[in-house]
Amino acid sequence: MTAQLPWNAKEATVGELSDRSGVPPSALRFYEREGLIRSRRTSGNQRRYSRDTLRRVAFIRISQRVGIPLARIREVLGLLPEGRTPNRADWAMVSECWRDDLNSRIAQLEQLRDRLTDCIGCGCLSIASCHLANPHDALGEQGPGPRRLLGSSPPVADGTCAVDVADCAYVADAVDAVDAVDAAEAAETADVADRN
């Protein structure tokens, strides 16, 4: 059952937030535990999110989708004010901080697009150009991964956002774990209801 958020609602339940953002409730709860979003509790101990949380969730999802680590997302979201709805100037500041991260990823995606038919220095030695571009896997001595993609990426300004998808995998695993707990809780609740 979906819970549609009325256009004029100032706050959203977890179901409404999930419905409008397209993000499962378990992932929203995970974001909250990780300090990326906040809610208040009603007298009945239910979560209520301010409507502007939708923009934060959208920002988190899109940032994750392009491979930005959760720690970096948290750091940037920490620049937004607490206790009031972030305005255009607040988001402009976030955008400015994000520029290096995004430029770095754009450069990598362009490399991936333009060089995927060429040797990428990954150690496979599986295409003809590897023997010239990476003879005897010499690039492996520079470190792990596709060296011809990674090695020529522009440096990130403050070094806090080198390419690292580990955090994203961590998020996926954590959300899976939360889903499993939710499923177990739902099954238990259904069990109790059956027995009563």
Ligand code: FES
């Ligand atoms: S493509 Fe893998 S080493 Fe060349």
